[in-house]
Amino acid sequence: MRALGVLDGLLQSQRGDLFPWVPVLFGIGIGLFFSLKFEPEPAHYLWGAGIACVALALLWRGDRQDTVVFLGWTVLLIALGFAAAGMRAHAVGAPVLQHRSYGAVEGRVIAIDRSARDRLRITLDQLFLDRIAPDQTPARVRLSLPEGARVPRIGDRVMTTAHLMPPQGPVEPHGFDFRRHAWFQQLGAVGYTRVPVLIINRSPHDLPVEQLRQRLSTGIRSQMPVATGGFASAITTGDRSAIPQVALEALRASNLAHLLAISGLHMGLLAGVVFGGLRLLLALAPAAAQRVDTKKLAAVGALLAASAYLLLSGMQVASTRAYIMVAMMLGAVLLDRRALSLRAVALAAMVILVLRPESLLSPGFQMSFAATTALIVVFGGLRDRLTPTGPRWLRMAAGVVLSSLIAGVATAPFGAAHFNMISHYGLLANVLAVPVMGALVVPAAVLSLCLAPVGASWVGLALMDLGIGWILFVANWVAALDGAQGAVPMPPALVLPLVALGGLLLGLWRGRLRLLGVPVLLGAALIWHGSPRPDVLVAPNGGIVGVLTAEGRALSRAKGHGYAAERWAENDGSLRTQAEGAQLWQLVAGPEAPGKSVTAYLAATDQRLIHVIGKAAAEALTVCAADEVVISAKSVAPVGGCLVFDADALHRLGSVQMDAAGRWISVRDVVGARLWSHGPVRSRSDQWQ
Template sequence: MGAASAFATMMSAQRGALFGWVPVCLAVGISLYFQMKFEPSVIHIFMIAVIGAFFGAVAYFLPETTRPFAVAVMLVCIGVLLAVVRAHSVAGPVLSFRYYGAVEGRIIAIDRSQSDALRLTLDDVVLERVPPSRTPERVRVSLHGDRSADIAAEPGLRVMLTGHLSPPSGPVEPGGFDFQRHAWFARLGAVGYARTPLMGVAEPEGGLGVFRIRMAASARIQSHLGGDTGGFAAAITTGDRSAISQASLDALRASNLAHLLAISGLHMGLMTSVVFAALRLVLALMPPLVLRWPARSIAAAGALVVAAGYLALSGGNVATQRAFVMVAVALFALMIGRRAISLRGVAIAAIIVLALRPEALMGPGFQMSFAATTALVAVFGWMRDGAVKFGPKWMQPVVAVVISSAVAGFATAPIAAAHFNAIAQYGLLANLVTVPLMGVLVIPAAVVAAVLAPIGLEMVALWIMGLGVDWILFVAHFMADLPQARSYVIGPSAQVVPLLTLGFLTLLLWRGRLRWCGVVAMAASFVIWHGSERPDVLISDTGTLVGVMTDQGRALSKERGAGFAASNWLENDGEGISQSAAAARWQNDIPVIHLSRKRAVAAFSGCVKGQVVVSSVAFDQGDMPCFLHDPDSLKHTGAVAYHRGEEGRLVITTARSIAGERLWTQWPKKKPLRHDMKQAQRKNNLQ
């Protein structure tokens, strides 16, 4: 058989299976947009559109075996254009300086920060001495200090406080999580904190009706279920996480049960399944109706309405929107007599999500959700087609739960480890003893409570729901307290996750022997991950913290301050130690000088060639042969990393060089490092 004939045979085998690659091609285009180091101009956008249209037109004339490749190029171009349109559609003013003064705005979101402080998101913002054209559309403020004088935060309430605001910060290290990009798509133009009392300016006006209902429902749940039990119950029903403690959140993360707190595919699927089953049961009790009307389609339509209501009640965040789309596709398939769960349905859901929120592709939620769903559909489809069963019939529900937890865990574990640098050692066991309870007790009780709430009888259902929540919290704390409950892994290099994803999708979507190339790609990604190297020196974007890799691990220059950067550096290093423990490694023989105060700068006597000096205050000591970094220079470079190159030379990488010049970046006019500036000045003087 010739090569052409073999190729034709291979492509013919893909008939009916190529639709699954449509969202993959869109995702490639979206990823290309976010990996660019510059913002595409109008000319670039026009060229991309022309290329996409050209290949779309050419595909019509190509033979069937090669047509998919032309369509793939067209879809990649469409993916780029989707990301461009979305990025420009959310554009708004971003604060360009540090601000201290009066902050006034309307409360549109209430949650808690990583430090467990109440956090408010405000819109319709007014800042003192800042013109409206430069005022951000939204700001987020964490409330620290004594809050006894605060008024109660309510949806839609117009408030005022005196706060410290700053632009969204860039990555804590080159190539790290880009909060600037995240804030851009969340329309956050400034973030900060306040220690002054929260004062009311005007009573809540019209609008934000769903938000008011959510917070009222959350308060009602918490009035019946106190403490973390009420906070957990409120979180899974209304999306309000402000009442659950940081200790319980940490325990849920350490036991791999944090996904139970987020309203995602599991909750939406369980909720709609309970409603669908209940409606079918009710309809079955009415034979005249069942004989005349399609009961299954009616039940699916009713479940879809409830799912839409759940979406609105939960706040409609990205994860919940994604879950709703997937459930809606499955229910619509039931209504028209198609298979509810299929890879085609997953592909349709992915296409819709990517079209509406292209930026979701870059987050762990999208990646983990669709990895788990794709793996589950593929595995159970294989078991269904092959009539594979494990154990007797009465054991099938238990076997299904075990297989579901195992498959979802294996599919999401590498992605979770890549993003969060941690693996919950007892996560599978914790899920096996809690997820079934969510399906048979917690979610059904929540549905009954919602039905009984209008007549004031929800307390019985909430009490039953609380029993299940108490068990979940008990398991989370018990597992988190076990020795080595959480292990840490080194942060992977940039090519690991794309290669791993490509291999995973090839294994599941491709037909024929070439699918096993996916296993090779996945194995290669783990080899590359294992060989990932961390920077020898890391410098925060303000100069307040320095981390140097030693034989014992990373040594930090301070035991307090810049905690977010410190925790991220240590997690990316694969270490689960505290900042103070890492600071204890800092010794006098560290080959980096950190000047953390003005007094240290005044006492600084000089440096040698090739040495790295970092100052947390503005610093200019004239012509020196070393690498100097201070707040002024770091504004232009962002966080800095040094690696050992050939012959032991230090090679510098900056956050700016990785992130580029994008819509969401707020870099000042570029200027060279301090020692380069001195060389340039000397050269100009000589000329």
């Protein structure tokens, strides 16, 4: 009872400030669902419904005791988050290709983007696949196009021949799971084509919003240079397919890539420009200004503009969050109320998590809400404690510097964890580029849209070109500075939840207990710093092996299987290329095996690792020793009691790793058997079958 009294006192101290914790509890339920290694059965959801009923009973009976009410809401929100994630996972379920395939592909183009290797890609739905039964045909496939290929339009029905494969799992057991990402996109196969794409039908009325986005994007690029045109189409329509890879890499290295994402900066600036412009125009007509409330009329116009911008942007996580917050602020203007910013952030998070629970795991969701929450908390605290002094231009400059610093600090752990990179001069780049984005680029985009009906959009586009040209100049200059980027290793899974908890305590809790966030953050940093990387990594197909040395990760091949090699280097926090990693192989090389195999000595376990390369070498390997580990992209069956990871084993287990203690861990050990990994496994008992 004493503990309940203490908790009741804490809750009393937070009265009126607990709503921002609602999406946090809901998100905990979502996180619990994704952390499972088996697919919940219907009985598990019944248990969840029972728990929710208990929570409702606590709410019913706890009308006079805040502690009981709080516990009831806590249990209920966690249960609802778990259920929402489960319902979403089953609702988006669609067939996944079970094997590699080559043949005719026919479908409707619904998206066009660009891969990390600077290849144009198209996403197709309404599919027909050669030699694939209709009930086994994926809902969507994504194809990379050959260099110089004719790019179809959104809504076109196309046909080609392509190599297809199922979405691949992580390149290491604790790495990014592309299969899970593809599952929630209903992407049942990925691949490439080496032949032209034939357009067999065009429907001008199919996917009207997407077609409008493409027409706007094409029109903008046709009137601007390549680099600035691709940037302009990205911030107006969300189409990044025309941004040169060199420019994109410079923006990432200088920490300016966030300017490409249609987020709070763009949505807020657009709404602000439209709101201010409408009020100014209405003020020029005194007769109208005396009869109507120009402030509310301008708010309606700004809300309509923001709504149109959301549709054109593709309704991504950042743009949806920004739209909800802008809509709440404009709604407060219409109702003569004051918008509560942290509550607006919490409401935006709840809407996104209810509609797309899987977004909780995405870097876009985490970084967007981390930056927004930190900015609101810090500037809210400064507003209550400091009185603005000095010239207006100096206060504006200080605001830009401070906001860039706050957003950079808040998003740095998430960016480093997901992308393994830190931009050392990001603050400098943002101070030089963000004011130009707000003062020139976004107003010019609005001006271009307003002048388009009279054929004078080129005026706004010319101004956009000047502003974007400056931003790209800053990005290239900062990216070229010595030490512009630093690499960091991938953290353990526990780190980001601890970072989020520490940040939430510091930002949302009132009173001295908020300082508990500091040791939580320090603990996350210590865990991250002290986490070792695997001694051995094996690619999912067995095509390449990486062995950790004092100089870095030694790779068994200098060419081929570059995706796995690149991801391993990123996760190791290394900037070495695959060729440089292959040169390190001599540091671990053991006695050469016959054929095209390469060997390595594993000091941790006193074993000899044999990587069998090629079909001939696999056929020649018939005998092995008990102290050997055989890895092969082909099926092998050597006699002698060695540990074998061949094509059959890796197809079942996924990529594998060996830790410093000599334990072998597979993707299946970490991920388990979920809907997106090995089909709809229904119970814990059959998850390893």
